Amino acid sequence: MRNVWVIARREYNQYFSTPVSYAVAFAMLLIVGLIFALTFFGAYQSAFQGGGLGGSSPAPDIKGIAGTFTFMLVLSIPALTMRLISDENRMGTLELLLTAPVQDWELIVGKWLGGLLFLFTVLAVTLIYPVILNIYETTDPNLQWQVLSLIILSIALVAMFWNLVIGKRMEALIILLGIWVVAIVAGILLYYLIIPGIDWGLTCSSYLGLILVSAAFLGLGVGISSLFSNQVAAFFVTLGVFIFFWWMFGFISQFAQGSASDIFTYLDMGAHFNNNLNGGIINLSDIVYYLSLTALGLFSGTVAVESRRWS
Protein backbone atom coordinates (compact mmCIF):
# COMPACT_ATOMS: atom_id res chain seq x y z
CA MET A 1 0.00 0.00 0.00
CA ARG A 2 2.85 2.34 0.78
CA ASN A 3 4.14 1.97 -2.74
CA VAL A 4 0.76 3.10 -4.07
CA TRP A 5 1.19 6.35 -2.21
CA VAL A 6 4.83 6.77 -3.33
CA ILE A 7 3.86 6.30 -6.96
CA ALA A 8 0.75 8.48 -6.66
CA ARG A 9 2.80 11.29 -5.12
CA ARG A 10 5.36 11.18 -7.90
CA GLU A 11 2.62 11.10 -10.51
CA TYR A 12 0.87 14.07 -8.90
CA ASN A 13 4.13 16.03 -8.96
CA GLN A 14 4.67 14.96 -12.55
CA TYR A 15 1.40 16.61 -13.59
CA PHE A 16 2.78 19.95 -12.48
CA SER A 17 5.93 19.59 -14.52
CA THR A 18 4.24 18.77 -17.82
CA PRO A 19 2.56 21.42 -19.97
CA VAL A 20 -0.23 19.03 -20.99
CA SER A 21 -1.78 19.05 -17.53
CA TYR A 22 -1.60 22.85 -17.27
CA ALA A 23 -3.29 23.10 -20.66
CA VAL A 24 -5.97 20.63 -19.59
CA ALA A 25 -6.61 22.43 -16.29
CA PHE A 26 -6.68 25.79 -18.08
CA ALA A 27 -9.18 24.61 -20.69
CA MET A 28 -11.42 22.94 -18.11
CA LEU A 29 -11.51 25.92 -15.77
CA LEU A 30 -11.92 28.42 -18.61
CA ILE A 31 -14.91 26.65 -20.14
CA VAL A 32 -16.54 25.90 -16.80
CA GLY A 33 -15.97 29.49 -15.70
CA LEU A 34 -17.43 30.89 -18.90
CA ILE A 35 -20.50 28.68 -18.68
CA PHE A 36 -20.94 29.70 -15.05
CA ALA A 37 -20.67 33.40 -15.85
CA LEU A 38 -23.13 33.16 -18.74
CA THR A 39 -25.79 31.11 -16.93
CA PHE A 40 -25.41 33.25 -13.82
CA PHE A 41 -25.80 36.42 -15.84
CA GLY A 42 -28.77 34.95 -17.72
CA ALA A 43 -30.49 33.79 -14.54
CA TYR A 44 -30.21 37.19 -12.90
CA GLN A 45 -31.31 39.06 -15.98
CA SER A 46 -34.47 36.97 -16.24
CA ALA A 47 -34.99 37.21 -12.47
CA PHE A 48 -34.79 41.00 -12.70
CA GLN A 49 -37.26 41.09 -15.57
CA GLY A 50 -39.53 38.64 -13.76
CA GLY A 51 -39.83 40.95 -10.80
CA GLY A 52 -37.03 40.01 -8.46
CA LEU A 53 -35.16 37.06 -7.12
CA GLY A 54 -36.94 33.98 -5.93
CA GLY A 55 -39.88 34.71 -8.16
CA SER A 56 -41.03 32.55 -11.02
CA SER A 57 -37.52 31.85 -12.33
CA PRO A 58 -35.82 28.70 -11.05
CA ALA A 59 -33.08 29.20 -8.50
CA PRO A 60 -29.62 28.89 -10.03
CA ASP A 61 -27.85 25.74 -8.92
CA ILE A 62 -24.65 23.85 -9.52
CA LYS A 63 -26.13 21.36 -11.99
CA GLY A 64 -25.11 23.32 -15.08
CA ILE A 65 -21.52 23.65 -13.89
CA ALA A 66 -21.30 19.97 -13.01
CA GLY A 67 -22.74 18.98 -16.41
CA THR A 68 -20.21 21.15 -18.19
CA PHE A 69 -17.46 19.67 -16.07
CA THR A 70 -18.34 16.09 -17.05
CA PHE A 71 -18.31 17.13 -20.69
CA MET A 72 -14.80 18.51 -20.17
CA LEU A 73 -13.80 15.30 -18.38
CA VAL A 74 -14.71 13.19 -21.42
CA LEU A 75 -12.47 15.32 -23.60
CA SER A 76 -9.57 15.94 -21.24
CA ILE A 77 -9.04 12.77 -19.19
CA PRO A 78 -7.64 10.95 -22.25
CA ALA A 79 -4.95 13.65 -22.37
CA LEU A 80 -4.20 13.12 -18.67
CA THR A 81 -4.05 9.34 -18.77
CA MET A 82 -2.48 8.73 -22.18
CA ARG A 83 1.09 8.90 -20.97
CA LEU A 84 0.66 7.24 -17.58
CA ILE A 85 1.85 3.76 -18.54
CA SER A 86 2.54 4.12 -22.25
CA ASP A 87 5.24 6.72 -21.69
CA GLU A 88 6.95 4.58 -19.06
CA ASN A 89 6.87 1.80 -21.59
CA ARG A 90 8.37 3.95 -24.33
CA MET A 91 11.08 5.49 -22.16
CA GLY A 92 12.00 2.13 -20.66
CA THR A 93 11.35 3.29 -17.10
CA LEU A 94 8.72 0.58 -16.82
CA GLU A 95 11.64 -1.85 -16.67
CA LEU A 96 12.88 -0.02 -13.59
CA LEU A 97 9.50 -0.09 -11.88
CA LEU A 98 8.95 -3.74 -12.72
CA THR A 99 12.36 -4.71 -11.38
CA ALA A 100 11.83 -2.71 -8.18
CA PRO A 101 9.94 -4.46 -5.38
CA VAL A 102 6.60 -3.08 -6.54
CA GLN A 103 3.57 -5.24 -7.21
CA ASP A 104 1.90 -4.69 -10.55
CA TRP A 105 -1.40 -3.58 -9.02
CA GLU A 106 0.40 -1.08 -6.79
CA LEU A 107 1.86 0.54 -9.89
CA ILE A 108 -1.51 0.79 -11.63
CA VAL A 109 -3.45 1.98 -8.58
CA GLY A 110 -0.70 4.49 -7.77
CA LYS A 111 -0.89 5.97 -11.26
CA TRP A 112 -4.68 6.14 -11.03
CA LEU A 113 -4.58 7.80 -7.62
CA GLY A 114 -2.08 10.39 -8.84
CA GLY A 115 -4.46 11.32 -11.66
CA LEU A 116 -7.39 11.45 -9.27
CA LEU A 117 -5.52 13.82 -6.95
CA PHE A 118 -4.79 16.08 -9.90
CA LEU A 119 -8.46 16.17 -10.84
CA PHE A 120 -9.34 16.86 -7.18
CA THR A 121 -7.10 19.92 -7.43
CA VAL A 122 -8.92 21.17 -10.50
CA LEU A 123 -12.27 20.32 -8.97
CA ALA A 124 -11.38 22.19 -5.77
CA VAL A 125 -11.15 25.41 -7.78
CA THR A 126 -14.75 25.03 -8.93
CA LEU A 127 -15.93 24.99 -5.29
CA ILE A 128 -15.88 28.75 -5.52
CA TYR A 129 -18.97 28.66 -7.77
CA PRO A 130 -21.45 27.22 -5.24
CA VAL A 131 -20.19 29.75 -2.69
CA ILE A 132 -20.78 32.64 -5.13
CA LEU A 133 -24.20 31.25 -5.99
CA ASN A 134 -25.05 30.97 -2.34
CA ILE A 135 -24.18 34.61 -1.70
CA TYR A 136 -26.46 35.87 -4.45
CA GLU A 137 -29.19 33.41 -3.67
CA THR A 138 -29.51 34.20 -0.02
CA THR A 139 -31.57 37.06 1.30
CA ASP A 140 -30.13 36.54 4.72
CA PRO A 141 -28.52 39.37 6.70
CA ASN A 142 -25.48 37.13 7.30
CA LEU A 143 -24.10 38.27 3.98
CA GLN A 144 -20.83 39.52 5.45
CA TRP A 145 -20.26 36.09 6.93
CA GLN A 146 -20.60 34.55 3.48
CA VAL A 147 -18.37 37.09 1.81
CA LEU A 148 -15.84 36.18 4.47
CA SER A 149 -16.15 32.49 3.52
CA LEU A 150 -15.60 33.45 -0.12
CA ILE A 151 -12.48 35.37 0.80
CA ILE A 152 -11.15 32.48 2.91
CA LEU A 153 -11.78 30.02 0.08
CA SER A 154 -10.06 32.34 -2.41
CA ILE A 155 -7.03 32.68 -0.15
CA ALA A 156 -6.88 28.91 0.31
CA LEU A 157 -7.04 28.37 -3.45
CA VAL A 158 -4.33 30.96 -4.11
CA ALA A 159 -2.16 29.40 -1.38
CA MET A 160 -2.64 25.97 -2.89
CA PHE A 161 -1.63 27.14 -6.36
CA TRP A 162 1.28 29.13 -5.04
CA ASN A 163 2.59 26.05 -3.26
CA LEU A 164 2.11 24.00 -6.40
CA VAL A 165 4.01 26.48 -8.54
CA ILE A 166 6.94 26.83 -6.17
CA GLY A 167 7.13 23.07 -5.81
CA LYS A 168 5.81 22.51 -2.28
CA ARG A 169 3.39 19.93 -3.56
CA MET A 170 2.79 18.10 -0.32
CA GLU A 171 1.75 21.33 1.38
CA ALA A 172 -0.50 22.09 -1.57
CA LEU A 173 -2.09 18.68 -1.27
CA ILE A 174 -2.75 19.19 2.43
CA ILE A 175 -4.36 22.58 1.75
CA LEU A 176 -6.40 20.95 -1.00
CA LEU A 177 -7.72 18.27 1.33
CA GLY A 178 -8.39 21.00 3.90
CA ILE A 179 -10.46 22.90 1.35
CA TRP A 180 -12.53 19.81 0.66
CA VAL A 181 -13.20 19.09 4.32
CA VAL A 182 -14.04 22.72 5.08
CA ALA A 183 -16.25 22.95 2.00
CA ILE A 184 -18.24 19.88 2.97
CA VAL A 185 -18.64 20.96 6.59
CA ALA A 186 -19.41 24.55 5.63
CA GLY A 187 -21.89 23.35 3.03
CA ILE A 188 -23.79 21.30 5.58
CA LEU A 189 -23.69 24.11 8.14
CA LEU A 190 -24.82 26.71 5.62
CA TYR A 191 -27.68 24.53 4.57
CA TYR A 192 -29.02 24.20 8.09
CA LEU A 193 -28.12 27.64 9.40
CA ILE A 194 -28.70 30.00 6.52
CA ILE A 195 -31.89 29.36 4.66
CA PRO A 196 -32.69 30.15 1.92
CA GLY A 197 -29.40 29.52 0.14
CA ILE A 198 -28.67 27.12 -2.64
CA ASP A 199 -29.39 23.46 -2.08
CA TRP A 200 -26.18 22.17 -0.51
CA GLY A 201 -27.41 18.60 -0.49
CA LEU A 202 -27.76 18.80 -4.25
CA THR A 203 -24.32 20.37 -4.48
CA CYS A 204 -22.71 17.58 -2.44
CA SER A 205 -24.46 14.98 -4.57
CA SER A 206 -23.22 16.64 -7.78
CA TYR A 207 -19.65 16.74 -6.50
CA LEU A 208 -19.86 13.12 -5.38
CA GLY A 209 -20.99 12.33 -8.92
CA LEU A 210 -18.09 14.29 -10.41
CA ILE A 211 -15.61 12.41 -8.24
CA LEU A 212 -17.11 9.03 -9.17
CA VAL A 213 -17.15 9.89 -12.89
CA SER A 214 -13.52 11.09 -12.69
CA ALA A 215 -12.48 7.91 -10.88
CA ALA A 216 -14.17 5.70 -13.47
CA PHE A 217 -12.74 7.61 -16.44
CA LEU A 218 -9.25 7.61 -14.93
CA GLY A 219 -9.47 3.87 -14.21
CA LEU A 220 -10.44 3.14 -17.81
CA GLY A 221 -7.77 5.57 -19.06
CA VAL A 222 -4.99 3.92 -17.06
CA GLY A 223 -6.12 0.50 -18.27
CA ILE A 224 -6.05 1.59 -21.90
CA SER A 225 -2.75 3.42 -21.50
CA SER A 226 -1.11 0.23 -20.28
CA LEU A 227 -1.92 -1.48 -23.57
CA PHE A 228 0.05 0.99 -25.68
CA SER A 229 3.55 2.31 -25.95
CA ASN A 230 2.37 5.24 -28.05
CA GLN A 231 0.65 8.18 -26.37
CA VAL A 232 -1.35 9.26 -29.40
CA ALA A 233 -2.81 5.80 -29.90
CA ALA A 234 -3.68 5.64 -26.21
CA PHE A 235 -5.33 9.08 -26.42
CA PHE A 236 -7.65 8.27 -29.29
CA VAL A 237 -8.63 4.82 -28.06
CA THR A 238 -9.41 6.28 -24.64
CA LEU A 239 -11.44 9.10 -26.19
CA GLY A 240 -13.37 6.60 -28.30
CA VAL A 241 -14.19 4.41 -25.30
CA PHE A 242 -15.29 7.45 -23.28
CA ILE A 243 -17.57 8.70 -26.05
CA PHE A 244 -19.13 5.26 -26.24
CA PHE A 245 -19.71 5.09 -22.50
CA TRP A 246 -20.93 8.66 -22.15
CA TRP A 247 -23.15 9.10 -25.23
CA MET A 248 -23.34 6.09 -27.52
CA PHE A 249 -24.78 3.54 -25.09
CA GLY A 250 -27.65 5.89 -24.28
CA PHE A 251 -28.19 6.48 -27.98
CA ILE A 252 -28.22 2.74 -28.74
CA SER A 253 -30.60 2.05 -25.86
CA GLN A 254 -33.24 4.18 -27.54
CA PHE A 255 -33.30 1.84 -30.52
CA ALA A 256 -32.82 -1.44 -28.68
CA GLN A 257 -35.75 -3.57 -27.62
CA GLY A 258 -36.67 -5.15 -24.31
CA SER A 259 -33.88 -6.35 -22.07
CA ALA A 260 -31.20 -5.21 -24.54
CA SER A 261 -32.47 -1.69 -24.03
CA ASP A 262 -32.23 -2.12 -20.26
CA ILE A 263 -28.65 -3.32 -20.54
CA PHE A 264 -27.62 -0.36 -22.68
CA THR A 265 -29.44 2.04 -20.41
CA TYR A 266 -27.54 0.64 -17.45
CA LEU A 267 -24.24 0.88 -19.32
CA ASP A 268 -24.91 4.51 -20.23
CA MET A 269 -22.47 6.38 -18.08
CA GLY A 270 -24.06 9.77 -18.70
CA ALA A 271 -27.50 8.65 -17.50
CA HIS A 272 -26.22 7.58 -14.10
CA PHE A 273 -24.81 11.07 -13.59
CA ASN A 274 -27.36 13.31 -15.30
CA ASN A 275 -30.51 11.55 -14.13
CA ASN A 276 -29.50 10.73 -10.58
CA LEU A 277 -26.34 12.09 -9.00
CA ASN A 278 -26.56 15.52 -10.63
CA GLY A 279 -30.17 15.77 -9.52
CA GLY A 280 -29.52 15.09 -5.86
CA ILE A 281 -30.37 11.38 -5.97
CA ILE A 282 -27.67 9.18 -4.48
CA ASN A 283 -28.42 5.57 -5.40
CA LEU A 284 -26.24 2.69 -4.33
CA SER A 285 -26.60 1.22 -7.83
CA ASP A 286 -25.03 4.33 -9.42
CA ILE A 287 -22.13 4.26 -7.00
CA VAL A 288 -21.61 0.53 -7.61
CA TYR A 289 -21.74 1.17 -11.37
CA TYR A 290 -18.96 3.76 -11.29
CA LEU A 291 -16.84 1.82 -8.82
CA SER A 292 -17.09 -1.33 -10.91
CA LEU A 293 -16.04 0.58 -14.05
CA THR A 294 -13.05 1.91 -12.07
CA ALA A 295 -12.19 -1.60 -10.91
CA LEU A 296 -12.54 -2.94 -14.44
CA GLY A 297 -10.07 -0.36 -15.78
CA LEU A 298 -7.57 -0.92 -12.97
CA PHE A 299 -7.86 -4.69 -13.27
CA SER A 300 -7.25 -4.70 -17.02
CA GLY A 301 -4.30 -2.36 -16.52
CA THR A 302 -2.82 -4.72 -13.95
CA VAL A 303 -3.30 -7.71 -16.24
CA ALA A 304 -1.70 -5.81 -19.14
CA VAL A 305 1.38 -5.01 -17.06
CA GLU A 306 1.46 -8.51 -15.61
CA SER A 307 1.30 -10.06 -19.07
CA ARG A 308 4.88 -8.91 -19.61
CA ARG A 309 5.88 -11.48 -17.05
CA TRP A 310 4.13 -14.33 -18.78
CA SER A 311 6.31 -16.80 -20.57
Place this chain on the structure above:
Amino acid sequence: MIRVENLTKDYGSRRAISNLNFEAEQGEVVGFLGPNGAGKTTTMRILTGYMPPTDGTATVAGYDVVNESLEVRRRVGYVPETVPLYTDMTAVDYLEFMADLRHIPNSKDRAHDTLKMVGLENRAESYIGSLSKGMRQRVGLAQALIHQPEVLILDEPTIGLDPAQVVEVRNVIKDIGKQRTVLLSTHILSEAQQICDRVLIINKGKIVAEDTPENLQARLTGSERVALMVRGEMDELPKILSKIKGVQHVEPRPDGSVEFQFAPGQDVRPEVARTVIKSGYDLLEMRPVGMSLEEIFLELTREDKPARRKDRGER
Protein backbone atom coordinates in the same frame (compact mmCIF):
# COMPACT_ATOMS: atom_id res chain seq x y z
CA MET B 1 24.43 -15.65 -4.79
CA ILE B 2 23.40 -16.13 -8.40
CA ARG B 3 22.69 -19.68 -9.53
CA VAL B 4 21.47 -20.37 -13.03
CA GLU B 5 20.50 -23.85 -14.18
CA ASN B 6 19.52 -24.84 -17.71
CA LEU B 7 18.08 -21.40 -18.33
CA THR B 8 16.29 -21.14 -21.67
CA LYS B 9 14.28 -18.30 -23.17
CA ASP B 10 12.39 -18.30 -26.45
CA TYR B 11 10.97 -15.25 -28.16
CA GLY B 12 8.38 -16.89 -30.36
CA SER B 13 10.34 -19.35 -32.41
CA ARG B 14 13.67 -17.64 -31.84
CA ARG B 15 15.74 -19.07 -29.02
CA ALA B 16 17.50 -16.19 -27.24
CA ILE B 17 19.36 -18.27 -24.68
CA SER B 18 19.56 -22.01 -24.40
CA ASN B 19 20.60 -24.13 -21.43
CA LEU B 20 22.63 -21.53 -19.65
CA ASN B 21 24.44 -22.71 -16.52
CA PHE B 22 26.57 -20.54 -14.29
CA GLU B 23 27.08 -19.38 -10.76
CA ALA B 24 28.37 -16.24 -9.12
CA GLU B 25 29.44 -16.07 -5.48
CA GLN B 26 29.52 -13.25 -2.99
CA GLY B 27 32.46 -10.89 -3.39
CA GLU B 28 32.87 -11.75 -7.03
CA VAL B 29 32.68 -9.56 -10.12
CA VAL B 30 31.55 -11.65 -13.03
CA GLY B 31 31.77 -10.31 -16.54
CA PHE B 32 29.32 -11.30 -19.21
CA LEU B 33 30.93 -10.97 -22.60
CA GLY B 34 29.37 -11.47 -25.95
CA PRO B 35 28.48 -9.88 -29.25
CA ASN B 36 25.21 -8.03 -29.75
CA GLY B 37 22.20 -10.30 -29.57
CA ALA B 38 24.06 -13.02 -27.71
CA GLY B 39 21.49 -13.10 -24.91
CA LYS B 40 23.19 -10.96 -22.27
CA THR B 41 20.30 -8.57 -21.72
CA THR B 42 17.77 -11.41 -21.82
CA THR B 43 19.64 -13.27 -19.08
CA MET B 44 19.84 -10.13 -16.97
CA ARG B 45 16.15 -9.40 -17.40
CA ILE B 46 15.32 -12.90 -16.23
CA LEU B 47 17.59 -12.55 -13.21
CA THR B 48 15.96 -9.25 -12.23
CA GLY B 49 12.44 -10.68 -12.48
CA TYR B 50 11.45 -8.52 -15.46
CA MET B 51 10.52 -11.55 -17.54
CA PRO B 52 10.28 -15.25 -16.81
CA PRO B 53 12.42 -17.94 -18.47
CA THR B 54 10.84 -20.43 -20.85
CA ASP B 55 12.65 -23.24 -19.12
CA GLY B 56 15.19 -23.82 -16.38
CA THR B 57 15.60 -22.11 -13.03
CA ALA B 58 17.50 -19.18 -11.67
CA THR B 59 17.95 -18.23 -8.04
CA VAL B 60 19.31 -14.95 -6.75
CA ALA B 61 20.34 -14.71 -3.08
CA GLY B 62 18.59 -18.01 -2.52
CA TYR B 63 15.23 -16.92 -3.97
CA ASP B 64 13.69 -18.19 -7.15
CA VAL B 65 13.31 -15.44 -9.74
CA VAL B 66 9.87 -16.58 -10.83
CA ASN B 67 8.15 -17.73 -7.65
CA GLU B 68 9.80 -15.31 -5.23
CA SER B 69 10.23 -12.45 -7.64
CA LEU B 70 9.50 -9.75 -5.06
CA GLU B 71 12.17 -11.06 -2.66
CA VAL B 72 14.67 -11.19 -5.51
CA ARG B 73 13.83 -7.65 -6.58
CA ARG B 74 14.37 -6.40 -3.02
CA ARG B 75 17.94 -7.74 -3.11
CA VAL B 76 18.99 -6.78 -6.60
CA GLY B 77 20.17 -3.47 -7.98
CA TYR B 78 19.80 -3.23 -11.74
CA VAL B 79 20.88 -0.75 -14.38
CA PRO B 80 19.34 -1.56 -17.75
CA GLU B 81 21.39 -0.91 -20.86
CA THR B 82 19.43 2.19 -21.89
CA VAL B 83 19.63 3.66 -18.36
CA PRO B 84 15.98 4.72 -18.26
CA LEU B 85 15.43 7.77 -16.04
CA TYR B 86 12.69 10.33 -15.49
CA THR B 87 14.22 13.28 -17.30
CA ASP B 88 11.86 15.81 -15.73
CA MET B 89 12.88 15.02 -12.15
CA THR B 90 15.94 16.28 -10.34
CA ALA B 91 18.60 13.70 -9.57
CA VAL B 92 17.94 13.76 -5.85
CA ASP B 93 14.14 13.63 -6.23
CA TYR B 94 14.48 10.66 -8.52
CA LEU B 95 16.73 8.78 -6.10
CA GLU B 96 14.41 9.66 -3.24
CA PHE B 97 11.53 8.20 -5.22
CA MET B 98 13.39 4.97 -5.87
CA ALA B 99 14.46 4.82 -2.22
CA ASP B 100 10.84 5.30 -1.11
CA LEU B 101 9.76 2.45 -3.35
CA ARG B 102 12.26 0.31 -1.48
CA HIS B 103 10.99 1.58 1.89
CA ILE B 104 14.33 3.02 2.94
CA PRO B 105 14.05 5.27 6.01
CA ASN B 106 15.44 8.83 5.63
CA SER B 107 15.29 8.43 1.89
CA LYS B 108 16.39 12.00 1.22
CA ASP B 109 19.63 11.57 3.16
CA ARG B 110 20.27 8.25 1.51
CA ALA B 111 19.72 9.84 -1.91
CA HIS B 112 22.32 12.50 -1.13
CA ASP B 113 24.78 9.92 0.23
CA THR B 114 24.43 7.75 -2.84
CA LEU B 115 24.92 10.72 -5.15
CA LYS B 116 28.11 11.49 -3.28
CA MET B 117 29.25 7.92 -3.81
CA VAL B 118 29.00 8.29 -7.59
CA GLY B 119 30.49 11.79 -7.49
CA LEU B 120 27.40 13.78 -8.40
CA GLU B 121 26.71 15.61 -5.13
CA ASN B 122 27.10 18.99 -6.81
CA ARG B 123 24.42 18.16 -9.41
CA ALA B 124 21.83 16.85 -6.96
CA GLU B 125 19.31 19.59 -7.76
CA SER B 126 19.82 19.45 -11.53
CA TYR B 127 17.11 18.02 -13.70
CA ILE B 128 18.17 14.65 -15.08
CA GLY B 129 17.29 15.86 -18.57
CA SER B 130 20.02 18.49 -18.31
CA LEU B 131 22.74 16.02 -17.26
CA SER B 132 25.27 14.61 -19.69
CA LYS B 133 25.17 10.98 -20.75
CA GLY B 134 27.94 10.06 -18.35
CA MET B 135 26.22 11.76 -15.44
CA ARG B 136 22.95 10.02 -16.25
CA GLN B 137 24.81 6.74 -16.29
CA ARG B 138 26.02 7.51 -12.80
CA VAL B 139 22.51 8.47 -11.65
CA GLY B 140 21.40 5.08 -12.97
CA LEU B 141 24.17 3.41 -11.01
CA ALA B 142 23.20 5.37 -7.90
CA GLN B 143 19.62 4.13 -8.33
CA ALA B 144 20.90 0.55 -8.36
CA LEU B 145 23.07 1.11 -5.29
CA ILE B 146 20.63 3.05 -3.17
CA HIS B 147 19.36 0.05 -1.19
CA GLN B 148 22.84 -1.47 -0.83
CA PRO B 149 21.81 -4.59 -2.71
CA GLU B 150 23.39 -7.99 -2.26
CA VAL B 151 23.52 -8.46 -6.01
CA LEU B 152 24.25 -5.78 -8.57
CA ILE B 153 23.39 -6.40 -12.21
CA LEU B 154 24.75 -3.89 -14.69
CA ASP B 155 24.05 -3.96 -18.40
CA GLU B 156 26.93 -2.21 -20.18
CA PRO B 157 27.74 0.12 -17.29
CA THR B 158 30.51 2.16 -18.87
CA ILE B 159 29.07 2.73 -22.32
CA GLY B 160 29.06 6.38 -23.36
CA LEU B 161 31.32 7.60 -20.58
CA ASP B 162 34.45 9.64 -21.09
CA PRO B 163 37.74 7.95 -20.13
CA ALA B 164 37.96 9.64 -16.72
CA GLN B 165 34.41 8.66 -15.85
CA VAL B 166 35.03 5.12 -17.07
CA VAL B 167 37.87 4.81 -14.57
CA GLU B 168 35.68 6.24 -11.81
CA VAL B 169 32.77 3.92 -12.51
CA ARG B 170 35.08 0.93 -12.74
CA ASN B 171 36.55 1.80 -9.37
CA VAL B 172 33.08 2.10 -7.88
CA ILE B 173 32.18 -1.33 -9.29
CA LYS B 174 35.41 -2.87 -8.06
CA ASP B 175 34.76 -1.47 -4.59
CA ILE B 176 31.26 -2.86 -4.49
CA GLY B 177 32.45 -6.18 -5.84
CA LYS B 178 34.59 -6.72 -2.77
CA GLN B 179 31.58 -7.48 -0.57
CA ARG B 180 28.74 -8.06 -2.98
CA THR B 181 28.07 -9.97 -6.14
CA VAL B 182 28.33 -8.02 -9.35
CA LEU B 183 27.26 -9.33 -12.74
CA LEU B 184 28.06 -6.97 -15.55
CA SER B 185 27.82 -7.26 -19.27
CA THR B 186 30.21 -5.55 -21.58
CA HIS B 187 31.73 -5.86 -24.97
CA ILE B 188 34.77 -3.84 -24.00
CA LEU B 189 37.13 -6.66 -23.30
CA SER B 190 39.86 -4.74 -21.59
CA GLU B 191 37.21 -3.67 -19.11
CA ALA B 192 36.38 -7.27 -18.30
CA GLN B 193 40.08 -7.95 -17.97
CA GLN B 194 40.47 -5.08 -15.51
CA ILE B 195 37.52 -5.46 -13.20
CA CYS B 196 36.20 -8.99 -13.48
CA ASP B 197 37.29 -11.89 -11.34
CA ARG B 198 35.69 -14.24 -13.80
CA VAL B 199 34.50 -13.94 -17.36
CA LEU B 200 31.66 -15.76 -19.07
CA ILE B 201 31.78 -15.59 -22.82
CA ILE B 202 28.36 -16.04 -24.35
CA ASN B 203 27.50 -16.42 -27.98
CA LYS B 204 24.18 -17.26 -29.61
CA GLY B 205 22.63 -17.95 -26.23
CA LYS B 206 25.30 -20.40 -25.12
CA ILE B 207 28.22 -20.04 -22.79
CA VAL B 208 31.32 -20.83 -24.82
CA ALA B 209 33.95 -20.21 -22.16
CA GLU B 210 34.10 -19.47 -18.47
CA ASP B 211 37.26 -18.71 -16.54
CA THR B 212 39.38 -15.96 -15.07
CA PRO B 213 40.67 -13.54 -17.69
CA GLU B 214 44.23 -14.78 -17.10
CA ASN B 215 43.36 -18.45 -17.43
CA LEU B 216 41.38 -17.86 -20.56
CA GLN B 217 44.39 -16.18 -22.03
CA ALA B 218 46.72 -18.99 -21.02
CA ARG B 219 44.36 -21.69 -22.15
CA LEU B 220 43.90 -20.37 -25.62
CA THR B 221 47.45 -19.38 -26.29
CA GLY B 222 49.30 -22.62 -26.91
CA SER B 223 52.62 -20.91 -27.55
CA GLU B 224 54.50 -17.77 -26.65
CA ARG B 225 54.47 -14.92 -29.12
CA VAL B 226 57.08 -12.26 -29.49
CA ALA B 227 57.13 -9.11 -31.56
CA LEU B 228 60.48 -7.95 -32.88
CA MET B 229 61.23 -4.44 -34.06
CA VAL B 230 64.50 -3.83 -35.92
CA ARG B 231 66.07 -1.16 -38.13
CA GLY B 232 67.37 -2.30 -41.50
CA GLU B 233 66.25 -4.22 -44.55
CA MET B 234 63.00 -5.92 -43.48
CA ASP B 235 62.45 -8.21 -46.46
CA GLU B 236 65.17 -10.62 -45.48
CA LEU B 237 64.35 -10.75 -41.80
CA PRO B 238 61.58 -13.40 -41.81
CA LYS B 239 63.81 -15.72 -43.76
CA ILE B 240 66.66 -15.23 -41.33
CA LEU B 241 64.43 -15.81 -38.35
CA SER B 242 62.87 -18.93 -39.80
CA LYS B 243 66.24 -20.55 -39.92
CA ILE B 244 66.67 -20.34 -36.14
CA LYS B 245 65.77 -23.59 -34.44
CA GLY B 246 62.54 -23.41 -32.46
CA VAL B 247 61.16 -20.29 -34.15
CA GLN B 248 57.75 -20.84 -35.69
CA HIS B 249 55.15 -18.89 -37.60
CA VAL B 250 57.20 -15.87 -38.55
CA GLU B 251 55.15 -13.14 -40.10
CA PRO B 252 55.25 -9.37 -40.49
CA ARG B 253 52.91 -7.22 -38.42
CA PRO B 254 51.16 -4.14 -39.78
CA ASP B 255 53.19 -1.81 -37.54
CA GLY B 256 56.43 -2.79 -39.27
CA SER B 257 57.62 -5.29 -36.75
CA VAL B 258 57.86 -9.05 -37.17
CA GLU B 259 56.13 -11.57 -35.01
CA PHE B 260 57.14 -15.11 -34.27
CA GLN B 261 56.20 -17.88 -31.89
CA PHE B 262 58.02 -20.52 -29.96
CA ALA B 263 56.91 -23.40 -27.85
CA PRO B 264 56.72 -22.71 -24.12
CA GLY B 265 59.85 -23.83 -22.33
CA GLN B 266 62.16 -23.40 -25.31
CA ASP B 267 63.11 -19.77 -25.00
CA VAL B 268 64.68 -18.80 -28.32
CA ARG B 269 64.88 -15.10 -27.60
CA PRO B 270 68.64 -14.89 -26.78
CA GLU B 271 69.41 -16.77 -29.96
CA VAL B 272 67.11 -14.50 -31.98
CA ALA B 273 68.77 -11.40 -30.55
CA ARG B 274 72.26 -12.64 -31.39
CA THR B 275 71.24 -13.64 -34.91
CA VAL B 276 69.58 -10.33 -35.62
CA ILE B 277 72.59 -8.34 -34.56
CA LYS B 278 75.00 -10.63 -36.36
CA SER B 279 72.99 -10.16 -39.55
CA GLY B 280 73.62 -6.41 -39.36
CA TYR B 281 70.28 -5.17 -38.00
CA ASP B 282 69.81 -2.75 -35.13
CA LEU B 283 67.62 -4.43 -32.53
CA LEU B 284 65.15 -1.80 -31.30
CA GLU B 285 62.58 -3.80 -29.43
CA MET B 286 61.66 -7.34 -28.51
CA ARG B 287 58.51 -7.84 -26.47
CA PRO B 288 56.07 -10.62 -25.66
CA VAL B 289 52.66 -10.38 -27.27
CA GLY B 290 49.91 -11.88 -25.13
CA MET B 291 46.79 -12.98 -26.88
CA SER B 292 44.40 -10.21 -26.02
CA LEU B 293 40.91 -10.87 -24.78
CA GLU B 294 39.71 -9.45 -28.08
CA GLU B 295 41.36 -12.28 -29.90
CA ILE B 296 40.10 -14.87 -27.46
CA PHE B 297 36.68 -13.43 -27.91
CA LEU B 298 36.86 -13.58 -31.70
CA GLU B 299 38.31 -17.03 -31.50
CA LEU B 300 35.49 -18.32 -29.34
CA THR B 301 32.60 -16.56 -30.97
CA ARG B 302 33.54 -17.08 -34.59
CA GLU B 303 31.10 -19.35 -36.35
CA ASP B 304 33.40 -21.42 -38.48
CA LYS B 305 36.83 -21.76 -37.06
CA PRO B 306 39.52 -21.46 -39.69
CA ALA B 307 43.12 -22.11 -38.82
CA ARG B 308 44.65 -19.81 -36.26
CA ARG B 309 47.30 -18.63 -38.71
CA LYS B 310 44.77 -17.26 -41.14
CA ASP B 311 43.03 -15.40 -38.35
CA ARG B 312 46.24 -13.71 -37.30
CA GLY B 313 47.08 -12.86 -40.87
CA GLU B 314 43.81 -10.92 -41.16
CA ARG B 315 44.64 -8.84 -38.19
